[in-house]
Amino acid sequence: MRVNAAGTHSGENTLAGRHVLSAEDFSAAEISLVLNTARVLEQDVNGRRDFRRLLQGKTLTTAFFEPSTRTRLSFESAMLRLGGQVSSIQYGRSSSSEKGESLQDMGRVLSGYADVVAMRHPENGSVAAFASTASVPVINAGDGANQHPTQALLDLYTIFREKRRFDGLTIGFIGDLKYSRTVHSLISLLRHYQVTLHFISHPLLALPDSVKGSLADGRQSLQESPELGKALRDLDVLYVTRVQKERFADPLEYEQANRNYQLNRDTLQHSKPDLILMHPLPRLQEIHSELDSDPRAKYFRQAQNGVYVRMALLALLLAQFPPHRAWATD
Numbered sequence: 001m002r003v004n005a006a007g008t009h010s011g012e013n014t015l016a017g018r019h020v021l022s023a024e025d026f027s028a029a030e031i032s033l034v035l036n037t038a039r040v041l042e043q044d045v046n047g048r049r050d051f052r053r054l055l056q057g058k059t060l061t062t063a064f065f066e067p068s069t070r071t072r073l074s075f076e077s078a079m080l081r082l083g084g085q086v087s088s089i090q091y092g093r094s095s096s097s098e099k100g101e102s103l104q105d106m107g108r109v110l111s112g113y114a115d116v117v118a119m120r121h122p123e124n125g126s127v128a129a130f131a132s133t134a135s136v137p138v139i140n141a142g143d144g145a146n147q148h149p150t151q152a153l154l155d156l157y158t159i160f161r162e163k164r165r166f167d168g169l170t171i172g173f174i175g176d177l178k179y180s181r182t183v184h185s186l187i188s189l190l191r192h193y194q195v196t197l198h199f200i201s202h203p204l205l206a207l208p209d210s211v212k213g214s215l216a217d218g219r220q221s222l223q224e225s226p227e228l229g230k231a232l233r234d235l236d237v238l239y240v241t242r243v244q245k246e247r248f249a250d251p252l253e254y255e256q257a258n259r260n261y262q263l264n265r266d267t268l269q270h271s272k273p274d275l276i277l278m279h280p281l282p283r284l285q286e287i288h289s290e291l292d293s294d295p296r297a298k299y300f301r302q303a304q305n306g307v308y309v310r311m312a313l314l315a316l317l318l319a320q321f322p323p324h325r326a327w328a329t330d
């Protein structure tokens with residue numbers, strides 16, 4: 001499988017030594033590079049080639065100031081699978097941010113301890129502030145409601161693994177489009193492809209204009225509606241999100257916006273048979289568990305794909321891939 005939906009990559013690793021702060025920073029060629037590298041690494045899980053020492057001697061620090069299960073553990077799993085080491089700060093409680101240390105000071109200090117840092121923080125722009133003084137690559141693992149670029153890359157990888165293309169797809173986003181950073185980042189990546197996007201949400205949870213603006217080049221067709229309704233029949237992908245309760249400044253607005261919608265076998269009965277149902281997880285009630293065994297449900301595979309995509313990113317940022325030009329993807 002070679003991703004070439006919007007440009008091929010030359011094999012040159014333009015991601016070496018870079019920060020990953022926003023999905024907007026990726027060119028189409030760089031997206032292809034990450035997805036192709038992830039595919040090579042996924043295929044190697046069965047040991048055809050030996051990548052288990054690729055990042056030997058390198059250390060990843062995961063600095064998480066907000067809850068996380070998948071993102072932190074899949075980053076750590078990715079590093080360990082490539083032979084690297086991991087150190088971590090969890091919830092900031094064990095760190096000097098509790099004492100009031102600035103993100104900029106922390107960026108300087110952690111650069112002396114790690115070769116790469118993955119950081120999550122509740123404030124928009126916080127990871128960029130940390131990265132501004134860091135001398136090692138910094139990966140944004142989610143900053144407030146702003147961006148979550150590595151989730152978007154694994155979402156795109158999942159779409160490509162299931163659909164083998166991007167151009168021509170009709171993709172629906174349902175739920176909290178205002179505060180879901182995974183939606184914001186995935187939309188940033190989709191600007192490279194010719195797709196039709198349906199935004200389905202309560203008006204209080206509509207996609208911010210700033211995010212819509214990133215699709216301004218006219219290659220995408222956009223539709224908005226308050227209900228899934230008839231849009232469902234046209235969808236190739238349905239991306240479901242949780243209402244991000246922790247982002248609402250006003251609890252009353254949350255009560256108004258949160259309709260506790262739920263997708264189940266009935267609501268999906270008129271979908272295309274090969275619709276793929278995605279969710280960044282954690283899921284609350286948005287998807288009934290009766291759909292977990294439905295062939296359309298891809299959210300657990302999506303979570304697994306996070307390991308391959310994060311292995312690829314770590315190897316590329318640390319300039320350890322491709323170690324050998326002749327390793328082509330298939």
Ligand code: NCD
Binds near residue numbers: 142182
């Ligand atoms: C998401 C996040 O943290 O933004 N989770 C994740 O990283 N897989 C989505 C969410 O919390 O709803």
